Amino acid sequence: MYLDVVHLRAFYDLPxxxxxxxxxxxxxxxxxxxxxxxxxxxxxxxxxxMRPYLGSADRLVAAMPAPQGAIHWPREKDNACALIEDGALPFHDATFDRIMLVHALDHCSDPSAMLREAWRVLAPGGRLIAVVPNRRGLWARSELSPFGYGRPYSGRQLKELLKNCQFNVTDDSEALFMPPSRSIGIQRAARTWEALGHRFWPAFAGILIMEAEKVVFRSLPADGKKSRLGVLRPVFIPDGAATGLKPVRRTQSDIR
Incomplete structure (x- = not known):
């Protein structure tokens, strides 16, 4: 469920x-x-x-999902914002060199559909950055920021999601080690929190930042019996454990 764009802009205007x-x-x-x-x-x-790239990038487009709403962006220049449906981007294939997803994968109803569309409009070898709340972090449990209102991810979950949508993870990082607080004292010490967190407790960062590259070609099994694009198996199901249920899925014969 998306937050209103007016509330998002108001938050980033706050200290x-x-x-x-x-x-x-x-x-x-x-x-x-x-x-x-x-x-x-x-x-x-x-x-x-995206603001740091205003003076250097050849073209910038801020695509804002319809349930969230859209506003003029950037404020000081001609509008570069587009209202979109997150599962059907209004751009031609291989249009962009880079894609940045913020308040997107954690708020949309179908993250896989969003990533498939991102893959389609990304040029071959193009890069993507996803910013999501960390399931282990405190910011996913706090309502002080927009990161407390969406779907949090673990590092493993985000990597599997990207992999299943034909992206190869090339880099990852963390941010927001300070506790969620409006306290001026805590905010003034934010840089110290970041330095200590990166060194001593990186797994408990508030935000996960992951870069991935578009994979155009991938090898497939020769016998055709098993696809590498399988569904995610949760870690809480031990290997070899019987569930007693047989999933029903569409096959090629059903489609024909």
Missing amino acids: LGQLLRGLIGAPVERMWPDIKGQSLLGIGYAGPF
Whole structure:
């Protein structure tokens, strides 16, 4: 379920929102220090994290899902925002070199459909960055930021989701080790929290940031009996355990 775009913009205008923009934006900029001459698509509400590329990218488009709503972006320039359906992007195949998903995979109803569309409009070898709340972190349990209202992920879950949608994970990072709080004292010590968290408790970061590359070709089994694009098996089901149920799925003969 999406948050209203007016509320998202209001949050990033607050002191806490501006702080989070810097803390999350730092690892994003380390992954993508320069995209000069390239095109960048932001899906969800990625505008605050796309701003560093306003002067260098060849083209920027902020695609905001219809249930969330859309606003003029960026404020100081001609509008580069598009209202979209997250499962049917209004762009031609292989249009963009980079895609950034923020407040997207954690709020949409079908993350796989969104990633398949992102794969379609991404150029061969193009890169994608996904920013999602960490299931182990405190920010997924707090309503002080938009990251507490969506679907959190573990690192394993996000990697499997990207892999199943034909993306190869190339880099990952974490952010937001400070506890969720409006306290001025805690916010002033945010950089110290980040340094300590990266060193001593990286698994408990508030945010996961993962970069992946579009995979155009992949090998398939020669016998055709088993597809590598299988569904995710949850870790709470031990290997070899019998569930007593047989799933019903569509086959090629059903489609014909």
